[in-house]
Amino acid sequence: MRIVCPFCGERELGEFTYLGDAKPQRPAADAGEEAVYDYVYLRDNVAGVMSEHWYHGGGCRAWLKVTRNTLTHEISAVEPAAGAGAAKVGA
Amino acid sequence: MKYSIFSLARAALSGHKNWQPTWRDAAPKDRYDVVIIGGGGHGLATAWFLASEFGIRNVAVLEKGWIGSGNAGRNTTIIRSNYGLPGNTGFYELSMKLWEKMEQDLNYNAMVSQRGVLNLYHSDAQRDAFARRGNTMRINGIDAELLDQAALRKMLPFLNFDNARFPVQGGLLQRRGGTARHDAVVWGYAHAASELGVDIIQNCEVTGFTRDANGKVTGVETSRGKIGAGKVGMAVAGSSSRVAAMAGLRLPIESHVLQAFVSEAIKPLIPGVMTFGAGHFYVSQSDKGGLVFGGDIDGYNSYAQRGNLPVMEDVCEGGMALIPMIGRVRLLRQWGGIMDMSMDGTPIIDKSPIDGLYINAGWCYGGFKATPGSGLVFAHLIARDQSHKEAALFRLDRFQRGAMIDEKGQGAQPNLH
Numbered sequence: 001m002r003i004v005c006p007f008c009g010e011r012e013l014g015e016f017t018y019l020g021d022a023k024p025q026r027p028a029a030d031a032g033e034e035a036v037y038d039y040v041y042l043r044d045n046v047a048g049v050m051s052e053h054w055y056h057g058g059g060c061r062a063w064l065k066v067t068r069n070t071l072t073h074e075i076s077a078v079e080p081a082a083g084a085g086a087a088k089v090g091a
Numbered sequence: 092m093k094y095s096i097f098s099l100a101r102a103a104l105s106g107h108k109n110w111q112p113t114w115r116d117a118a119p120k121d122r123y124d125v126v127i128i129g130g131g132g133h134g135l136a137t138a139w140f141l142a143s144e145f146g147i148r149n150v151a152v153l154e155k156g157w158i159g160s161g162n163a164g165r166n167t168t169i170i171r172s173n174y175g176l177p178g179n180t181g182f183y184e185l186s187m188k189l190w191e192k193m194e195q196d197l198n199y200n201a202m203v204s205q206r207g208v209l210n211l212y213h214s215d216a217q218r219d220a221f222a223r224r225g226n227t228m229r230i231n232g233i234d235a236e237l238l239d240q241a242a243l244r245k246m247l248p249f250l251n252f253d254n255a256r257f258p259v260q261g262g263l264l265q266r267r268g269g270t271a272r273h274d275a276v277v278w279g280y281a282h283a284a285s286e287l288g289v290d291i292i293q294n295c296e297v298t299g300f301t302r303d304a305n306g307k308v309t310g311v312e313t314s315r316g317k318i319g320a321g322k323v324g325m326a327v328a329g330s331s332s333r334v335a336a337m338a339g340l341r342l343p344i345e346s347h348v349l350q351a352f353v354s355e356a357i358k359p360l361i362p363g364v365m366t367f368g369a370g371h372f373y374v375s376q377s378d379k380g381g382l383v384f385g386g387d388i389d390g391y392n393s394y395a396q397r398g399n400l401p402v403m404e405d406v407c408e409g410g411m412a413l414i415p416m417i418g419r420v421r422l423l424r425q426w427g428g429i430m431d432m433s434m435d436g437t438p439i440i441d442k443s444p445i446d447g448l449y450i451n452a453g454w455c456y457g458g459f460k461a462t463p464g465s466g467l468v469f470a471h472l473i474a475r476d477q478s479h480k481e482a483a484l485f486r487l488d489r490f491q492r493g494a495m496i497d498e499k500g501q502g503a504q505p506n507l508h
Contacts, residue, residue, distance in 0.1 A: 020345065
């Protein structure tokens with residue numbers, strides 16, 4: 001598996017660290033216990049195309065949002081994750 | 092068919108031409124008292140314990156492929172009970188005790204070999220942590236010995252004791268730990284369960300659940316038709332989330348790929364199971380002579396049953412740091428299995444929120460050693476609707492209650508467990 005970093009180009013997997021599914025959103029501070037439990041512990045554990053967060057620690061140190069198929073490891077899209085990196089490229 | 096020295100002699104005299112299949116490849120009936128989804132070690136063990144221990148013999152085990160084609164046939168065959176946290180300590184020792192009598196119980200040679208499991212330590216802090224775990228084990232009646240470097244130099248003179256960064260200072264040894272022949276464990280449970288009337292149904296993929304008006308599970312829909320069931324238990328490892336989703340459940344589980352490796356055969360070298368404490372590398376030697384080893388999971392969600400090169404490199408570096416002389420041994424085979432990584436690194440054996448559906452999941456990459464224990468406690472749960480005392484803490488709602496059993500202390504990040 002190789003990931004095409006939007007800032008650094010195509011790099012080998014060893015440069016990247018995985019966080020996980022990009023879908024869960026941190027609940028509001030006053031959200032109930034149930035919402036926090038859902039966010040921290042429950043996962044869709046998608047078998048198929050999933051959007052996920054990777055960190056390019058061995059390169060530009062930016063967080064990336066990678067669209068990848070968990071059944072085949074095929075990567076269909078890589079974009080900067082929301083935040084400073086995305087702002088830089090106007091994403 | 093009962094196996095003994097006499098059956099072996101009889102078969103030998105007739106040129107080994109009259110061996111019968113060791114278990115019955117059954118066709119599905121309309122209805123069973125209990126249906127177990129998943130024909131791996133855990134599913135087959137559950138069926139055998141239901142039949143032998145709890146008198147429930149109208150049982151089917153449904154397997155999508157062939158029995159033992161998942162993680163039961165993809166592990167590094169290690170058995171041990173060297174855990175430190177309440178919940179784990181007792182459960183894995185229950186399992187260890189069942190390993191010790193499994194072959195007599197099943198009338199099947201599973202090649203259980205108590206050749207010892209040795210965890211190496213490389214710093215004073217790690218020694219203290221291991222001493223504490225060893226003491227926990229001994230208080231619970233489990234064998235553990237803390238060995239110093241002098242003892243290890245006699246046992247394993249080829250280790251890289253004087254590595255500048257990670258010197259081998261000693262190790263925690265559980266002599267009763269060891270290895271078992273993974274395929275024979277599957278076949279042994281299939282053999283013994285089949286003898287007691289359990290139907291083992293292969294090429295039968297579960298595609299959904301049938302439910303009554305109250306939502307109770309009344310059976311399963313499969314690629315071989317509908318099958319009614321009084322109760323349904325799922326023991327499907329890496330596919331846990333997919334099967335649970337058919338019942339509308341989300342689990343605190345991610346599926347990750349774990350690789351394992353076998354080298355070409357070499358002369359006897361590694362006497363037992365050995366783990367490198369400064370990285371993640373565990374190794375034993377098979378009876379055929381191959382070094383069987385593994386390390387970390389790849390670290391990203393996967394259902395692909397194959398891994399990538401960075402982890403392979405990392406595992407081999409761990410091996411080289413510990414045993415420099417294996418550098419010229421060639422790798423023979425490598426494969427991947429899909430692990431049901433739970434959010435605290437500990438399994439879930441519990442009733443689901445849906446009436447009639449029972450969950451056995453979240454084994455992370457420690458499922459093989461748990462096979463007999465998992466079968467017993469899951470059968471207990473299904474038969475009596477109540478947790479076995481050694482599995483009473485493996486509850487599905489423990490994450491909500493804050494009662495996690497996090498042996499590594501990593502938190503809800505499954506790729507770190």
